[in-house]
Amino acid sequence: MKRVRPRRSRRVVVLAVVALLGISGIAACSFDGSTEEYSPDDAATAPALINGYRSVGYFPQWGVYGRQYSMKDLxxxxxxxxxxxxxYAxxxxxxxTLTCFxxxxxxxxxxxxxxxxxxxxxxxxxAYDAASSIAGTPDTAEQPLAGSFNQLRQLKAANPGLRAVISLGGWTWSKNFSRAAxxxxxxxxxxxxxIDLYIKGNLPVIEGRGGDGAAAGLFDGIDIDWEWPGTDKGLEGNGVDTENDAENFRLLLQEFRAQLDAYGATTGSSYSxxxxxxxxxVVIEAxxxxxxxxFEYLDFGNIQGYDLWGTWEPGLTGHQANLFDDPDDPRxxxxxxxxxxxxxxxxxxxxDPAQLGLGLAAFGRGWMGADSAEPWGEATGPAPGGEEPGLEDYDELLEVGEEFTDTTLGAxxxxxGDKWWSYDNPETVRLKSDYILEKGxxxxxWWDLAGNRDGSLFAVLSDQLREVPRGPARDRVMPETTVQPPSSPTITPGAATPGATTSDVPPAAEPSLSAQEAADAEPVVWEEGAVYTEGRRVIFEDTVYRTQWWTRGDVPGTEQWGPWLPVDG
Structure with missing residues (x-):
């Protein structure tokens, strides 16, 4: 999870690398906010912008477990x-090794x-069965790519032009950026x-899945979520070099841009x-x-528009995503x-404002023991939440108490009567959509897509963007690419993961089972070193447990929020 968390135009023109290869129909891309439009020849190959605007959503990798949120829901x-x-986060x-792995x-x-x-x-x-697969076909034990990556490939096939981007880091996984840069x-x-792992799709073989080119063509870009260079405002234990991180970060973006463009010149594609x-x-400056x-290297950036306040200060309620300053803010x-x-x-x-996106919240930050409906009141601590105390999905907040909206503040x-939750609702999203238009x-x-399962909140933004003149966003033009899985590569079960130590690599397990196959399988006696995939049942100390996600070494019954749930029979 991410936490805190008249203009001068700078023109940056990037020639599509495919033009160097003599491929027709691909124009140069401008990021200066000009009103030029794609030519008709480019329309079929352009990313699926929403009327000239970007609408970006983070898909949480872990959402397929407790929240049971998949690409098919999208x-x-x-x-x-x-x-x-x-x-993809x-x-x-x-x-x-300081490498992707x-x-x-x-x-x-x-x-x-x-x-x-x-x-x-x-x-x-x-493995996804037919009912949970976008394509309506079950995964097989032989295919090299299953899981969310394969479902993302199917989602792109169903939505031509939709771009898939791998996000690196985030609040929890930013520890090693400083040393790597x-x-x-x-x-x-x-x-x-x-680039080798995600853009070329050369996945390590783990439990019979993966192989060279297994995910080729899946990801169209890379998103950098380094939280945060040059400052200790990130997670405890993160590497920080206060003197050199900022310049090293710039050089890292320069290197990403250079290698992405160089690889794009060989494939005829462009990568964001x-x-x-x-x-x-303080974090911005550091x-x-x-x-x-x-922004000479970035196509665009998305500004943190949420987590402006939260239960890391447990005794004071307040706005986590207010559009404008609150004069009553006592801090x-x-x-x-x-x-x-x-x-x-x-x-x-x-x-350039055209290179900026505004972050919106599909979740709330909440306190319990609140003594007033008004913001900035006293509280006793974080309210119970789905993923962690003080954090809850938008969908789960719709029936909590009474709703209040301050249209002046955009909050x-x-x-x-006890719990106080700050969040984005349809009215604040409309106000923020107006703000996006006003500022160009x-x-x-959106953080994150699993917070609004029916997509109704996301539609408020996109519907409003569709009703106005074409927007200024200019992503890199991408030639049409196949979304069909590549031919199955040769795979070696149990092969080590690049960048991982031997202890990080689990032993080869039995072929992956579908959810139904796992549910039908007889419980087995739990073994400390065994790998258990989602849905498998085990017997431990005369109790049957079912795992909610992949696990190895987690002892059943010892963790309240661990992978194992007790079941009957």
């Missing part, structure tokens, strides 16, 4: 039709909990590994580079996020945030 709800980009950087190793607690953590099972191991050698190695932009002015030079000036104040920090620095909240921004972004 398709069936119609939400996919209101998106131009899906950011997240990819991690290995603590030893895949493994099956659970996230642990503490400053070193992200070391080697990855979820290849959710990404491309999990520190030298020219480490930058080149990191970027090369990320984007970033998640912070809200806190990382150089508002340096126009950064010191350096702790007061608003969307407008943050956007202005980027625009005043000379960033909404709910209060039931390139669109909006």
């Amino acid at each position: 398709q069936d709800s119609g939400a996919a039709g209101n998106l131009s980009h899906i950011n 997240f990819g991690n950087i290995h603590h030893e 895949q493994a099956n190793k659970a996230q642990e607690s503490g400053p070193d909990g992200s070391d080697g953590a990855s979820d290849a099972w959710a990404d491309y191991g999990m 520190a030298t020219d050698e480490s930058r080149k190695a990191l970027v090369s590994s990320c 580079l984007s970033a998640f932009l912070p809200a806190n002015p 990382g150089g996020w508002n340096d126009p030079a950064m 010191e000036d350096g702790e007061r945030f608003s969307v407008d104040r943050t956007v202005s920090a980027y625009l005043d620095a000379g960033i 909404a909240w709910r209060f039931d 921004l390139g669109g909006g972004m």
